[in-house]
Amino acid sequence: xxxxxxxxxxxxxxxxxxxxxxxxxxxxxxxxxxxxxxxxxxxxxxxxxxxxxxxxxxxxxxxxxxxxxxxxxxxxxxxxxxxxxxxxxxxxxxxxxxxxxxxxxxxxxxxxxxxxxxxxxxxxxxxxxxxxxxxxxxxxxxxxxxxxxxxxxxxxxxxxxxxxxxxxxxxxxxxxxxxxxxxxxxxxxxxxxxxxxxxx
Amino acid sequence: xxxxxxxxxxxxxxxxxxxxxxxxxxxxxxxxxxxxxxxxxxxxxxxxxxxxxxxxxxxxxxxxxxxxxxxxxxxxxxxxxxxxxxxxxxxxxxxxxxxxxxxxxxxxxxxxxxxxxxxxxxxxxxxxxxxxxxxxxxxxxxxxxxxxxxxxxxxxxxxxxxxxxxxxxxxxxxxxxxxxxxxxxxxxxxxxxxxxxxxxxxxxxxxxxxxxxxxxxxxxxxxxxxxxxxxxxxxxxxxxxxxxxxxxxxxxxxxxxxxxxxxxxxxxxxxxxxxxxxxxxxxxxxxxxxxxxxxxxxxxxxxxxxxxxxxxxxxxxxxxxxxxxxxxxxxxxxxxxxxxxxxxxxxxxxxxxxxxxxxxxxxxxxxxxxxxxxxxxxxxxxxxxxxxxxxxxxxxxxxxxxxxxxxxxxxxxxxxxxxxxxxxxxxxxxxxxxxxxxxxxxxxxxxxxxxxxxxxxxxxxxxxxxxxxxxxxxx
Numbered sequence: 001x002x003x004x005x006x007x008x009x010x011x012x013x014x015x016x017x018x019x020x021x022x023x024x025x026x027x028x029x030x031x032x033x034x035x036x037x038x039x040x041x042x043x044x045x046x047x048x049x050x051x052x053x054x055x056x057x058x059x060x061x062x063x064x065x066x067x068x069x070x071x072x073x074x075x076x077x078x079x080x081x082x083x084x085x086x087x088x089x090x091x092x093x094x095x096x097x098x099x100x101x102x103x104x105x106x107x108x109x110x111x112x113x114x115x116x117x118x119x120x121x122x123x124x125x126x127x128x129x130x131x132x133x134x135x136x137x138x139x140x141x142x143x144x145x146x147x148x149x150x151x152x153x154x155x156x157x158x159x160x161x162x163x164x165x166x167x168x169x170x171x172x173x174x175x176x177x178x179x180x181x182x183x184x185x186x187x188x189x190x191x192x193x194x195x196x197x198x199x200x
Numbered sequence: 201x202x203x204x205x206x207x208x209x210x211x212x213x214x215x216x217x218x219x220x221x222x223x224x225x226x227x228x229x230x231x232x233x234x235x236x237x238x239x240x241x242x243x244x245x246x247x248x249x250x251x252x253x254x255x256x257x258x259x260x261x262x263x264x265x266x267x268x269x270x271x272x273x274x275x276x277x278x279x280x281x282x283x284x285x286x287x288x289x290x291x292x293x294x295x296x297x298x299x300x301x302x303x304x305x306x307x308x309x310x311x312x313x314x315x316x317x318x319x320x321x322x323x324x325x326x327x328x329x330x331x332x333x334x335x336x337x338x339x340x341x342x343x344x345x346x347x348x349x350x351x352x353x354x355x356x357x358x359x360x361x362x363x364x365x366x367x368x369x370x371x372x373x374x375x376x377x378x379x380x381x382x383x384x385x386x387x388x389x390x391x392x393x394x395x396x397x398x399x400x401x402x403x404x405x406x407x408x409x410x411x412x413x414x415x416x417x418x419x420x421x422x423x424x425x426x427x428x429x430x431x432x433x434x435x436x437x438x439x440x441x442x443x444x445x446x447x448x449x450x451x452x453x454x455x456x457x458x459x460x461x462x463x464x465x466x467x468x469x470x471x472x473x474x475x476x477x478x479x480x481x482x483x484x485x486x487x488x489x490x491x492x493x494x495x496x497x498x499x500x501x502x503x504x505x506x507x508x509x510x511x512x513x514x515x516x517x518x519x520x521x522x523x524x525x526x527x528x529x530x531x532x533x534x535x536x537x538x539x540x541x542x543x544x545x546x547x548x549x550x551x552x553x554x555x556x557x558x559x560x561x562x563x564x565x566x567x568x569x570x571x572x573x574x575x576x577x578x579x580x581x582x583x584x585x586x587x588x589x590x591x592x593x594x595x596x597x598x599x600x601x602x603x604x605x606x607x608x609x610x611x612x613x614x615x616x617x618x619x620x621x622x623x624x625x626x627x628x629x630x631x632x633x634x635x636x637x638x639x640x641x642x643x644x645x646x647x648x649x650x651x652x653x654x655x656x657x658x659x660x661x662x663x664x665x666x667x668x669x670x671x672x673x674x675x
Binding site: 037081082083084085086087156158159160161195196197198199200 | 290293296297298299300301341342344345348349352356359363396399
């Protein structure tokens with residue numbers, strides 16, 4: 001009995017030693033997918049934005065607008081409401097959507113309401129301090145034709161340390177003059193999060 | 201596990217020699233942290249934070265983060281509070297994975313060698329405080345996220361607790377902890393405040409069901425205001441059938457309709473957190489090892505036999521007692537309700553009193569009750585290991601036996617860890633007010649309805665708008 005207890009104690013100490021850890025930091029490419037907690041992250045944001053813009057560009061609303069107005073449509077990305085139980089950096093998703101729209105080359109994107117306030121502040125400042133040949137005029141802002149709005153919903157299911165996370169991002173492009181929805185799209189992200197029951 | 205061998209009186213003398221040292225055992229977690237309550241009662245937030253930071257988290261890291269987030273919330277440092285609570289939530293999720301080395305150490309030392317994982321009712325309070333933090337920072341969208349998280353956090357924590365429990369009856373008792381009428385109701389109010397009527401109705405309906413099912417657990421009946429919420433949102437947004445179904449099931453939920461149509465205005469909601477939650481305490485149990493204990497087929501069976509023996513409260517036996525095991529087990533201390541039991545809100549010629557909404561002390565007691573069998577089992581497994589080690593050492597050398605017994609006695613401590621700064625009870629007061637700026641008077645009332653103290657708060661009410669406040673009273 002004493003021998004077995006001694007062996008047991010040594011094993012416990014060894015396990016505790018193995019469990020010790022130190023902080024390490026490694027630089028990784030920003031496009032590398034790293035999932036730690038299973039929560040919504042930068043990769044989800046980029047994937048959702050890319051998928052929504054791809055869907056949007058594959059539908060005829062841009063061509064319809066071109067035929068009707070003879071110019072590229074102007075879009076403002078509005079609010080994407082987070083209706084999940086996770087804090088999602090919606091601003092990152094909005095920025096990803098704006099970038100994807102701009103990079104598509106088929107759509108003009110104008111500044112959001114929050115950004116406009118800052119820009120107008122700067123323009124106001126120019127009226128006093130900028131030279132006449134560089135000062136920017138009031139009343140020449142480009143109005144958006146469409147607003148992109150949407151929401152993020154989720155369903156989580158878990159049991160015995162396993163969790164399935166399902167996110168759905170729904171987006172709508174609404175004609176700002178007529179309230180007509182010219183495009184609706186959605187993208188889904190499903191994740192399986194497994195947690196180990198035991199560690200050393 | 202190796203079959204342990206009950207042995208005779210060899211080490212009994214050694215046991216007696218060191219028994220006197222039990223009194224010198226270390227103080228429990230609660231005893232050594234109670235001063236935190238005094239610091240909060242004196243509203244010395246920084247002193248309390250320094251006290252929390254001065255103690256190394258170690259196995260109590262989660263408690264350190266919870267209490268840090270809590271004190272920062274009361275100190276009005278909302279962003280820092282959320283950061284601490286986020287760390288606590290991350291750590292709680294991480295601790296789902298159990299450490300084998302800690303579990304092994306707990307078998308030879310005590311349960312304090314295992315990371316504290318938080319009780320379900322404790323972890324469920326984190327979104328409540330975080331929601332108020334976000335509201336105070338003017339971010340109602342983020343508060344909604346917390347509202348959605350609240351009941352999920354409770355269910356998740358209960359599932360993790362059930363995983364630790366073996367006996368079906370204990371698991372069943374733990375399942376009753378899985379829902380909270382108050383958290384559903386609070387979530388519903390936050391949803392309604394942001395115009396999410398569908399989410400609000402579902403939350404109110406779940407609140408009603410949880411209050412009705414949990415009345416024996418918390419002693420709290422569904423608040424009358426909840427019935428009005430159900431009726432108002434349900435009838436306005438097309439859930440008439442569901443409302444009628446609930447009315448048929450639980451007519452008491454729906455008070456007599458209030459007079460007149462809805463007046464323009466908004467509503468002030470004050471959640472009162474009063475007193476101190478009942479802490480865990482430690483009690484020493486003496487349970488005999490009988491000469492007939494050799495009949496047990498395994499040490500697990502033997503430990504469960506000792507659980508039954510301890511639970512029976514029997515003190516005399518017809519067979520020979522070989523040894524008295526002395527073990528430390530957690531028990532519930534008394535809640536401290538404090539002098540204030542309710543609040544009265546007054547403004548613009550109207551007033552309203554709070555109604556009880558939740559009882560955290562009773563939730564704490566129900567949690568321990570569900571865990572008790574498993575805690576006793578682990579305690580007796582450990583006691584048998586210590587007993588066998590003492591006997592084995594004493595067979596080799598009496599001094600060695602004495603030392604092993606001394607180690608066993610001095611390390612025998614119950615796990616009384618708990619989130620000490622939580623309130624005893626929650627109650628909710630609601631006051632509809634016309635649009636505009638109001639001086640809201642809050643009277644803190646004792647059990648007899650006398651004002652203990654009062655304060656005024658300026659609130660801006662908009663038509664259809666909601667103002668959420670939480671107030672804490674200590675002893």
